[in-house]
Amino acid sequence: MEKKKVAVIFGGRSGEHEVSIRSARGVMEALDHERWEAIPFGVTRPGNWMTVDETRRVLASGDRKFSTGGAPLLLSEALRDLAACDIAFPLIHGTFGEDGTIQGFLELAGLPYAGCAVAASAIGMDKALMKALFREAGVRQAKYAVVRSWDVEENATRATLYIEQTIGYPCFVKPANGGSSVGITKVRSREDIGRAFTEAFRYDDKAIVEQAITGQEVEVSVLGNEHPEASIAGEIAPDREFYDFDSKYSSTSRTALHVPARVPEAVAAKVRELAVRMYQVMGCEGYARVDFFVTADGDILANEINTIPGFTSISMFPKLWEASGLPYRALLTRILELGLEREARRSKR
Numbered sequence: 001m002e003k004k005k006v007a008v009i010f011g012g013r014s015g016e017h018e019v020s021i022r023s024a025r026g027v028m029e030a031l032d033h034e035r036w037e038a039i040p041f042g043v044t045r046p047g048n049w050m051t052v053d054e055t056r057r058v059l060a061s062g063d064r065k066f067s068t069g070g071a072p073l074l075l076s077e078a079l080r081d082l083a084a085c086d087i088a089f090p091l092i093h094g095t096f097g098e099d100g101t102i103q104g105f106l107e108l109a110g111l112p113y114a115g116c117a118v119a120a121s122a123i124g125m126d127k128a129l130m131k132a133l134f135r136e137a138g139v140r141q142a143k144y145a146v147v148r149s150w151d152v153e154e155n156a157t158r159a160t161l162y163i164e165q166t167i168g169y170p171c172f173v174k175p176a177n178g179g180s181s182v183g184i185t186k187v188r189s190r191e192d193i194g195r196a197f198t199e200a201f202r203y204d205d206k207a208i209v210e211q212a213i214t215g216q217e218v219e220v221s222v223l224g225n226e227h228p229e230a231s232i233a234g235e236i237a238p239d240r241e242f243y244d245f246d247s248k249y250s251s252t253s254r255t256a257l258h259v260p261a262r263v264p265e266a267v268a269a270k271v272r273e274l275a276v277r278m279y280q281v282m283g284c285e286g287y288a289r290v291d292f293f294v295t296a297d298g299d300i301l302a303n304e305i306n307t308i309p310g311f312t313s314i315s316m317f318p319k320l321w322e323a324s325g326l327p328y329r330a331l332l333t334r335i336l337e338l339g340l341e342r343e344a345r346r347s348k349r
Contacts (some may be wrong), residue, residue: 002268003037004086006336007201009102011043014094015182015203023091023311030328036336039085043092052081055147073267080110087339088113091308095204099125114335115286116307123282124307127208128176132283134302135283139274141302142211142293143167146176148343149205160193163209170212173197175204215295216336218261220275221309221320223331225285225338225345230272231320235261257316259323267298278305286338289317299310 011017021042028038048133050058082088088111090102100122106113111273116124123129128146135141145166162173168285171197183203185196200207217238223232235258237301261268275290282305289309293301309317321331 003033003035004336005039005084006031006036007039007041007082007085008091009041009088010045010091011045012092012094012097013043013045013047014096014098015178016047016093019310019312020091020097023093023315026266026311026313026315027089027091027332031331032329032333035333036288039081041081043097045253047096050052051077054233074132082106082109082111085111087111087149087336087343088157090115091311093308093310095125096180096249099177111195112156112339114339116288117173117342120283120285121307124284124305125177126173127304128206130304131208133282134278137277139278139302140300142213144208144210146228147197147207147209149197149201149207156194157196163181163193164190167209167211172210172212173200174208174210174290175202176206176208179202187310213248213293213295213301214297215293215301216261216263217303218263218271218292218294219316219320220272220290220292221287221317221324222275222279222284222290223287223321223326223338224333225342228279228284231276231326232259232262232323233263233268233271233325234316234320236316239328257314257319259319261294264298267294267300270300274300274302277346278302285342287317287335 002044005293008024008028010020013021024040028040031038036049038295039255040055040059041050041052042058044050044052046082088106090097092098098121100118103118103121123133129139131144145163147159149179170186170188172184172186174192183200185192185199189195197207217236218233220227221237222257237256256339271292279288283306284307289306291303291306293303309315318328318331322328
């Protein structure tokens with residue numbers, strides 16, 4: 001069987017640049033090399049695409065940050081290099097990658113790709129749109145409000161009063177577009193909220209303010225196109241007050257991953273069922289991770305869907321499928337096959 005070439009696209013301009021590089025390394029190492037050949041496309045922090053040879057050189061050097069190198073890649077060069085590939089595996093977490101931009105580029109280039117398509121990717125990245133969609137679909141979630149940067153600039157007191165009247169304390173302030181807990185602050189009182197808005201608006205001009213929920217953080221991995229399936233549920237037990245960036249990725253983190261989640265069997269079944277429903281409501285294809293809160297009395301509240309979850313060695317998405325009977329290497333093959341299947345279905349139209 002002739003190997004298919006997989007364009008692994010990673011790095012990028014978001015605050016999750018380093019996480020993306022870790023994910024790409026994990027994927028390229030774990031691919032079934034008898035079936036797939038990984039072709040790396042690194043994108044620097046300024047947003048410049050590196051050539052395949054340059055990307056390989058930096059990877060071999062052990063550089064953990066693609067912060068330099070790479071002249072802006074002309075569209076003709078990008079299309080030439082990508083045209084030699086059979087499918088793309090976008091692994092740019094956050095903005096300018098997970099938000100539908102790379103997916104749209106690949107659509108224009110006519111290259112099949114793994115994961116969600118343009119619309120689901122865009123909605124999945126914008127938490128304000130995602131939450132509005134789930135609210136319309138009757139999916140229960142924590143109270144939330146949307147605040148724009150200019151609202152705070154024009155009248156910070158009015159914005160603060162709005163949050164106090166609609167959400168209250170404690171709450172979380174986070175960029176509407178982002179991930180990996182970048183830019184998130186827990187707000188306990190009025191004294192914290194100005195700093196929280198400043199931090200969130202470093203990454204986006206739209207912030208989500210959410211009611212703080214006390215409960216277990218439960219996650220489900222979903223896989224599939226027309227007929228998605230859910231993995232068993234897992235649980236995140238942060239080593240600090242909330243699951244922030246360091247808790248997720250620091251080498252000193254003592255965050256525990258419980259697989260399966262420490263919830264009653266009936267609750268786990270409801271979480272898995274709701275994960276598939278949310279996946280379908282948002283129009284996801286390929287794969288995604290769906291996150292929930294489960295309160296002490298068994299109440300289930302939807303948190304969000306992550307359309308390009310982490311693929312590092314410690315990431316929950318592959319761990320849940322491995323515990324469900326689908327090993328990492330086979331999981332990657334299935335994800336790529338789903339991308340090719342979607343392309344075949346579309347080509348019949």
